[in-house]
Amino acid sequence: MAGTAVLRRLSWQVGTVAESRPETATAVTLALDLPEWTTHLAGQHVDVRLTAPDGYSTQRSYSIASAPSPGRVEITVQRVEDGEVSPYLVDVARPGDELELRGPIGGYFVWRAADPEPVLLVAGGSGIVPLMAMARTRAAAGSRTPMRLIYSVRGPEDAIYADELRRRVRDDHGLDVSYAYTRRAPDGWNGVAGRVDAARLGAGGWPADLAPRIFVCGPTGFVETVADLLVDAGHDPGRIRTERFGPTGG
Amino acid sequence: MPVISRGFTGRGRRDVALPPGQYLTEDFPVLSAGPTPRVDTGTWQFSIVTEAGQRHDWSWDRLMALPAESVTVDLHCVTKWSKLHTPWRGVALDTLIEDVESAADYAFIRSYGGYTTNLPLADLLDGQAWIAYEYDGEPLHPEHGGPARLLVPHLYLWKSAKWVRGIELSHEDNPGFWETAGYHNYGDPWQEQRYYGD
Numbered sequence: 121m122a123g124t125a126v127l128r129r130l131s132w133q134v135g136t137v138a139e140s141r142p143e144t145a146t147a148v149t150l151a152l153d154l155p156e157w158t159t160h161l162a163g164q165h166v167d168v169r170l171t172a173p174d175g176y177s178t179q180r181s182y183s184i185a186s187a188p189s190p191g192r193v194e195i196t197v198q199r200v201e202d203g204e205v206s207p208y209l210v211d212v213a214r215p216g217d218e219l220e221l222r223g224p225i226g227g228y229f230v231w232r233a234a235d236p237e238p239v240l241l242v243a244g245g246s247g248i249v250p251l252m253a254m255a256r257t258r259a260a261a262g263s264r265t266p267m268r269l270i271y272s273v274r275g276p277e278d279a280i281y282a283d284e285l286r287r288r289v290r291d292d293h294g295l296d297v298s299y300a301y302t303r304r305a306p307d308g309w310n311g312v313a314g315r316v317d318a319a320r321l322g323a324g325g326w327p328a329d330l331a332p333r334i335f336v337c338g339p340t341g342f343v344e345t346v347a348d349l350l351v352d353a354g355h356d357p358g359r360i361r362t363e364r365f366g367p368t369g370g
Numbered sequence: 371m372p373v374i375s376r377g378f379t380g381r382g383r384r385d386v387a388l389p390p391g392q393y394l395t396e397d398f399p400v401l402s403a404g405p406t407p408r409v410d411t412g413t414w415q416f417s418i419v420t421e422a423g424q425r426h427d428w429s430w431d432r433l434m435a436l437p438a439e440s441v442t443v444d445l446h447c448v449t450k451w452s453k454l455h456t457p458w459r460g461v462a463l464d465t466l467i468e469d470v471e472s473a474a475d476y477a478f479i480r481s482y483g484g485y486t487t488n489l490p491l492a493d494l495l496d497g498q499a500w501i502a503y504e505y506d507g508e509p510l511h512p513e514h515g516g517p518a519r520l521l522v523p524h525l526y527l528w529k530s531a532k533w534v535r536g537i538e539l540s541h542e543d544n545p546g547f548w549e550t551a552g553y554h555n556y557g558d559p560w561q562e563q564r565y566y567g568d
Binding site for chain 2 (some may be wrong): 128129130134167169170171172173175176177178179180181204208212213217218219220225226227228229340344347348350351357358360361362364365
């Protein structure tokens, strides 16, 4: 099914925080300068390694948010309240700080601008990050491939990249974005709050007979539900690619 | 020399011996590349096919009739979490392979839903691997690979193929799903063999 990844050894690189940019009250984007970084595919992730002064070190995986750009990678990190790494990256890391990183990793949950099929992206919460890399890569490549994003958030204040998505819908031809607000819809919003269901997937997605490529990313329960609904709607399970993260994403 | 991250102290446990780069979790995260296949035990079938093409099949009832073992093992996922002392019940591969004649060195695992993985046959033998169908005293939930998954706890968890349906024995080592997507061919967590070249 995969088999297209370029196999080469992944060495640890030292990245320098170039910018820490708030996205929501609990998420920041870290732009990292990585002199040895060449390129990546939209949807891939990196491993980040932090080391404490006593030699203790720990690693976590983060999806790449940015389109390919030599020497530069952006990750968006959602603070997990009792996490070990994410509170550090969100609250402590600042420009000039160094951390170790290796990647890009993952050859399956990836989208290439040359893929001709229409694309459906379904994001739950911070699951938007690798899908945003796909929307950005599409724009950077000048692709006109029809791409639809359904983005589930608790409320409008939880939506990462909201301003950029609004701008892209205006400027990027063939990109559509629809929201599912699970707890609180914004004032004046033309719809009701609620989870992603069959009706929302039907309205904001593609019919199964168009055989779209589908990428679903979010918490496990969200991904399970959405993937099951898509299969029930007639989509080929082999065309539905998923990335799940648990509550201990750290 | 590792780079010290300014202001990072780390709250992770220093008193638990985990493979390098792993952290401890108490819950049971789910990692799968696609939708969860729904497999009915009424039609479930498991097969071992030898390098000579000899096929051995087990229905669900036949599997249930085999002697089962209860094991408590530690799990290490390549996505960094480790979960200790997990209780499983299943049939040892030693039991399934007892009457299979083979001189093969490698096993290629196939799952319902299309997933594949590979490992040396030796890693499936000598009490190192099971076809597991209960977790924590309950039938194995589909999200975690039910009705039955391979359990090879001494390797990273992607080798413990969920929804397992068959093993092909071969003289050749054919890389599986993640192994062709940049992950390590063997996947020993204690050697931190996460990715190609590690």
